[in-house]
Structure formats: C-alpha cells, structure tokens
Amino acid sequence: MEGIEEILGRHPFFAGFAAEHGRLVAGCARNQRFAAGEYLFREGDPADAFFLIRHGRVALELVEPGRPPVAFATLGEGEIVGASWLLPPYRWRFAARAVELTRAIGIDAACLRGKCEADHHLGYEMMKRFLPILVERLQATRLQILDVYGKR
Amino acid sequence: MPVALADPFLPQPYRVERRRRELAGTVTLELAPLAGACPAFAPGQFNMLYAFGVGEAAISLSGDPASRATFVHTVRHVGAVSGALAGLEPGATVGVRGPFGRGWPLAAAEGADVLVVAGGLGLAPLRPAIYAILARRERYGRVVILVGSRSPAEILYRRELERWRQRSDLEVRVTVDHADAGWRGHVGVVPALIPRADFDPQDTLALVCGPEVMMRFAANALLAAGIKAGRIHLSLERNMKCAIGLCGHCQFGPSFVCKDGPVMSLERIAEILAVPEI
Known part of the structure; x- marks a missing residue:
C-alpha cells in the first residue's frame, strides 16, 4: 500500500520538493475523505489545516444571510484548498464544500507551521509553492470583480 | 439605373425566418435573402445588419458555414441598434451587408x-x-x-x-x-x-x-x-x-x-x- 509520503511526492504541489522536506510534511499529513455535500471547513472556523485534493471537487463558498451559499470557485484534482492557515488569525474566510466524493491529504497547519519556523528552508519552499497559487487566484478574482460578461 | 449587387455599401433585404430566445436580452436570428442564396462566409467573419430607421451594427456570423440557406446571428440588446435587431420578429425585413473581415485561420x-x-x-x-x-x-x-x-x-x-x-x-x-x-x-x-x-x-x-x-x-x-x-x-x-x-x-x-x-x-x-x- 502506498504511503502518504509517496502520495505527497506525486502531488503536483510538491513537484521538485526535497526528500527530507517531503518527510517533514508527511509527518503532519493524513488521508481524508469527504462525502458529497460535506464541508471541509466553514467560514470562521480555525484554519488548522489545508488540503491537497487527490480526487473529487470542492466548492469555495460565501454565505449571505437569508440566501443560499454562492460558490466563487471550484477546485479539483491536484489543487490546494486553503491558505488562511498561513497568516494570523488563522481563521477561514470562506467555506469549502465537497461537491462530489473527495479524497484529499489534510495537512495539520500548527504542525507544519512549527516545522517551517524550525527549518526556514522548508518554510521558503512552502512559500514558493503557495505564492504562485495566491497570485493566480488574485488574478482570477480581479477578472470576476470586473464582471466582464455583464452589459457594459 | 441598376445598382450592382456587389456594392458593399448597399444593404440587401433579408427576411427574419426564425427567432430564438437564447438568454435574457439575447436572441438568435435566422435571416434568408429575399432573392437567391446567402453568400459564402468564413468562420469568424461578420455582417453589417441594418435595422431600418434605427441604424447599422456589425454582428458576427454564428451559424454553420456549410449552410447557404440562411445567415445566423446571435444578437444581444445593449444599445438602440442591437435592441432593434434583437426585437425583430419572424417576417420582418432587415438589411444585410457582408460578409466582411478575416476569420479564424x-x-x-x-x-x-x-x-x-x-x-x-x-x-x-x-x-x-x-x-x-x-x-x-x-x-x-x-x-x-x-x-x-x-x-x-x-x-x-x-x-x-x-x-x-x-x-x-x-x-x-x-x-x-x-x-x-x-x-x-x-x-x-x-x-x-x-x-x-x-x-x-x-x-x-x-x-x-x-x-x-x-x-x-x-x-x-x-x-x-x-x-x-x-x-x-x-x-x-x-x-x-x-x-x-x-x-x-x-x-x-x-x-x-x-x-x-x-x-x-x-x-x-x-x-x-x-x-x-x-
């Protein structure tokens, strides 16, 4: 049976990751399974983990009182759910719901933050991987805000 | 004096054969020439559609280029001319110039x-x-x-x-x-x-x-x-x-x-x- 370290090593997020760093991350990781409709986390919850999707699809949602949740992004195989674990106050700013059966690797945030503090090379490698994702999502958000398909 | 049909400034009369509502404010019109067949067009080209008494607008061709029976245009109501075009009902007449432009390679x-x-x-x-x-x-x-x-x-x-x-x-x-x-x-x-x-x-x-x-x-x-x-x-x-x-x-x-x-x-x-x- 494939171990979590091997699974992480094949995930696109960890492409080129040093083996010793992979072992450190694997020590904070566990396999998780979410049924369709199940929430990975809800807005306001402690951001105590992030997730690498192996299979399935996850919708990121915001809720307005009295209205159904609005999904502003969906993420699938090979993608990362969650960056709020990186920055204080470590609270989720949105909810994440499995749209279909989803298998993911959950990474314990406190565990990994501690290892990043202890080994700044590991921390730098993690930041180098998260920053492009954050920039890409910022760009996508800009395009969404412009509402380019509306009447102009 | 007869005017050459090839005059690119002269709209040709077409009849709205069909009108299909696609989305709110957006319709697809099928236009047939009052005489003859539609000229051939290349994917990506456009026609100038003339709503009589209102004005003319460039609208992309959106139908099958293999079909010469009608021109197909999807129009969204965003202004006076596109609104008049989007409001045309079957049987109405519209002026057509085209096709124009370079299409997809x-x-x-x-x-x-x-x-x-x-x-x-x-x-x-x-x-x-x-x-x-x-x-x-x-x-x-x-x-x-x-x-x-x-x-x-x-x-x-x-x-x-x-x-x-x-x-x-x-x-x-x-x-x-x-x-x-x-x-x-x-x-x-x-x-x-x-x-x-x-x-x-x-x-x-x-x-x-x-x-x-x-x-x-x-x-x-x-x-x-x-x-x-x-x-x-x-x-x-x-x-x-x-x-x-x-x-x-x-x-x-x-x-x-x-x-x-x-x-x-x-x-x-x-x-x-x-x-x-x-």
Missing part, C-alpha cells in the same frame, strides 16, 4: 490541436469555427472547447454544449463566475481552465473570443501554457461602420479591425492590446 490548425476559449457571447463568433472543425474532424488533433459565463443561467448555446460534451472526440469544459449550490459544474474564470485542458502547447492553435479584458487574461494564460503568440488568435470588437477599411472608425493601431480583422494573431497586436487610447 482554420487551415493553420489542420494537423494540430485546437483550443477554443470563449467568454460570454464570445462563443457566437466561434461557433462557425467549431462547426467547420467538426465537419472535418479527422483533420485536427485534440479539440478542446473552454467556455466561461457569468452564471449557469447565462450560458449561451447550453444544449449544444451539452451535445458536444457527449462526444468522445471533444473536450468541453464550462465554467461560471459564480453559482449557487444547485450548479454541479466548475466555478471560476475561463482562463483558469487552460492549465487543466489536455493539448500539446507546441502544436496547438488557440482561438479566443470574449470581452477584451477576458481575452487579455486568456492570452496570458495561453502564453504561460507554452503556446506561441503567433498561434493565439483573438477576435476583436471595435466601432465598425463602413466594414471595408475606408472610414477609419475601427482603426486599431496600424490596422482596421473590419478589414484586417476581426480575427488577429496575438503576435500582431500584443503591443497595443492593453493600450487604453487604442
């Missing part, structure tokens, strides 16, 4: 993968290219169609997209900018689909149409994926009047969109695409 796509990226109503000028590719499917490699829309209720040609999605020789992905929990598809902007699509960036022709900001984002994503600027083609929209490169209304740097476009390669226009004065 489909010959350059033969033997290669084709990546179609459409945003909103941008699928309309791309649909003839998709029809042409499907008519000669064996001439192309992988064909990927990526469509972005504002919401699930505003997806253009939804049934047709569903049919295309059933085909094993097409990869069709649809995304919306936002959705409620009833939507089980993808949510996000259409450029974000590009890294997830299956194509060979070294041998792909990309055809892009949509709002210009969306096209700029898509072009950047296509370049990041490894497609060269000369293999990325965008369909531009400018204020076209004469449609034959004489009046200058649609000047775009050194080019006229009506005559040198509307389809242009990114390689040709990259320097001026984001210049606000142009």
